[in-house]
Amino acid sequence: LGMDGVFVGSGIFKSGDPAKRARAMVQAVTHFRDAKILKELSTDLGEAMVGIQDLKAASVNFRDREGTLHGTW
Numbered sequence: 484l485g486m487d488g489v490f491v492g493s494g495i496f497k498s499g500d501p502a503k504r505a506r507a508m509v510q511a512v513t514h515f516r517d518a519k520i521l522k523e524l525s526t527d528l529g530e531a532m533v534g535i536q537d538l539k540a541a542s543v544n545f546r547d548r549e550g551t552l553h554g555t556w
Contacts, residue, residue, distance in 0.1 A: 499529035 489512055491505075498504045507524040514520040 494533055497533040504528055 489508070491508060495501055495504055495508075507528060511521055511524050514524075
């Protein structure tokens, strides 16, 4: 369809500064071709993927359709 999309999960609300991270995401999508702007937007956002630890305890892993975990993260 000639269209790209950006998925922003609920983990953004677990970040140290959700408003700053959301602003950075919107600006990054707008200026995705400008490496200098992307570098500036990516600075001082805090820890990346804050909610990923919650997934380790999940009984279903998206990589495994049978519901058992194979390997470790």
